[in-house]
Amino acid sequence: MRFATYLHDGRKQAGVLDDERLRPLGTASLIDVLGDLPGAAALAGPAGPHVSEVRLLAPLQPPTVRDFVTFEEHVEGMRAGSGVPEQWYAAPTFYFGNPYAVIGPHDDVPVPPGSELLDFELEVAAVISREGRDLTPEQARDHIAGYTIFNDWSARDLQTAEMAVGLGPCKGKDTATTLGPWLVTPDELEHHRDADGLLHLELTAEVNGRVVGSDLLSNMSWTFEEMVAYASRGTAVRPGDVLGSGTCGNGGCLAELWGRGAERHPLRPGDVVTLTVEGIGAVSTTVVPGAEVKPLPRARRRPRRTITP
Template sequence: MRIATYLYQGRRHCGVVDDTVVHALPDETSPLDAAAGVPPVGPAVPLTDVRLLPPLEPPTIRDFVTFEEHVEGVRRSVDGVGGVPDAWYDAPTFYFTNPYAVVGPYDDVPVPPGAQVLDFELEVAAVIGREGRDLTPEQARDHIVGYTILNDWSARDLQSREMQVRLGPCKGKDTAATLGPYLVTADELEPYRDPDGFLRLALTAEVNGEVVGRDLLSNMSWTFEEMVAYASRGTVVRPGDVLGSGTCGNGGCLAELWGVRGEQSPPPLKPGDTVTLTVEGIGTVSNTVVTGAAPVPLPTARRRTRERP
């Protein structure tokens, strides 16, 4: 099942997508309710007549980094260091990003204030459907309700500077995160599962119609079930939580290509550029970069006397 959240004739709806049309579900139906099998009540409406919104409003977004090739390239580009940190191999590391920054599959994306080096990141995200704590990977499979595309927009210049403080990324990844076009229920993607438990989905990234990256989701070093298990260790995952795969390799973002090529080719994104990401079995999102707000000036840190009472 493909579940959409959309605007139609000024009203917000949740519906089930069937080819080129969407069937509305009862008012107040959430995407997670829809995944449980709530039957449609409305007539079929062409997708061309609706504005697709993010398929859900997640309470949290954990973004992992599970592609070794991505780590190699971006580390060289952002930090100027080659290789993969030994600690990366220990566990599927993640950070929490901003759930308030979620944008729809075809919305414009503003340049973050003060950023000069904007990048996209092609990911797939799992969505939690049931609460769980201290899950095993085997248990975690039943807690994943479905999947969607995630574009983790990144201001590389802000990110690189901020992370020298050993925190972050903060404003480097705080302005936009695309989700969409649909929430595709987990059963739809089972035919793509390989013998090792990975989803073998083709991933493609384009900038202004030119392909800049291709990869397979099955090149992840951990399965989504293992990621969910790790996320639930010592805490809870709850319905609606989003867990991103991390950026794929072989051009899943520009920074990886910059690290491999030793130059910013292709160049950073600018207003007017359109980034189109396609994931087999899920669909396509396409966002155009627009001019963002200017940063509100703030002072640099004051050097204090360090007096004590």
Template sequence: MRLATYNYEGRTRCGVVAGGTVTPVHGDLLGLLRKGRLDAEPAGEPVPLSEVRLLAPYQPPTVRDFVAFEEHVEGVRRSVDGRAGVPDAWYDAPAFYFTNPYAVVGPHDDVPVPPGCRAFDFELEVAAVIGRAGRDLTPDAAREHIAGYLIMNDWSARDLQSREMQVNLGPAKGKDTATTLGPWLVTADELEPYRDADGFLRLALTVSVNGAEIGRDLLSNMGWPFEDLVAYASRGTWVRPGDVLGSGTCGNGGCLAELWGLRGRPDPPPLRPGDVVEIAVEGIGAIRNTVVAGVDPVPLPKARPRPRHRP
């Protein structure tokens, strides 16, 4: 089942997508996730999908973004901080950071360049959505807590990210302006036929800018399956319905920074206003966002030297 949030004739609804139509259902997607009932009753007649505007499936309470692709780490690390290789610690556990849930945008929304950014980038990811609360889960148990999957584009201001990570914090403002989720939630059972012998979802991933393909990979190249990511996220804490867990960016051109690091130059160039980024994931669908001009940053003074007064 595919569940979308959409606007039709001025009204925002949640509905089931099937056969080129969307049928409204009672409730909103986050509410359905929290109730554990995605099979909501129809609340009207189906309408053509071509006549609706797809919105972000829902506003998630939390968004964790992992870095689960070794090839991505190899390339982007050189681009962001100038170091080669993959840190030994990467292999120990699936690292993640919390990104901004207020920055979620829809599958066809315009995306502004972050204030002060001159090296704007996309990131091709897939995300799992939690459907049942749990903590200290095993990987086997974690599978039952995944309600479904959607496409995620973790837009990144690479110059801002590189600067803030020099103080061993972040990424923060480098990832703070937009995260695309969509085009809809595909329930986990729909993707089971794609699971390979090692337990990974073998989905083809592609990304293009202005119609030219930039990257192509397989989701099954992740270092850990999603069940491991959920189990790690739940270690010592709760995961709850609606939480989003991104895979991290795939390799082989899943973002521009990876290619910049490998080639030693900004080729392809950073995104500019007017560029159209399209991401397609086998078994899920596609999202398409246009980059637009952002606002100028509000100036802030540099930090003063520490006064070193004492009480």
């Protein structure tokens, strides 16, 4: 099954896709029904608007966003020949993204203020269906509601500057994260699963109609179930949490190509980025001008003072 959140006649609505038409679920948020999507679909209303008559939003507004880095080829490219850190192989590392930055599958993306090196990142995300803590990978499978396309927009110059401090990525990933077009339930993709439990799906990235990257989701080094288990270690994952696969290899982002020697051509206003994932769909986004930078002072170098007893 495929679920969506959409605007129709000025109203926000969640629905299930049925032969190019959306059947309303009677709720504005998919998070309300993630624990029982088959039940929600069974109770959905009659066929409503055609998908061409609505504005698709992000399938959900997640409470948290974790973005992993599970593609070895991507790490190699980003490190420009310096090799993959041995620690990378120890666990599926992630950072927390900004849930307020989540946008829909066809929403414009503004250039982040102060950035001149905007990049896309082609990923797939799993969405959590119900709460769990300290899960095993086997248990984690029952906590995945479905999958969606994830575009982790990145201001590479801002990212590089802040990570020099030893933190981040932060502001370099803060402007936009595209999700969509659908939340696709695991049963729809089960026949793509290989012997290692990985989903064998074709991924393609295009800029202005030209293919710049392609890969297989099964080139991930961890399964989504393993990622969910790791995310739940010592804490809870909850309904609506989004876990990104990390950027695929072989041109899953421009920076990887730059790291392998390609000439730098960052995204500019007017560029259209289209990401396609087999079995899930496609998202297509236009880059638009962003806001001007509101200047801040540099750090104040002040004399150190102590409290006098």
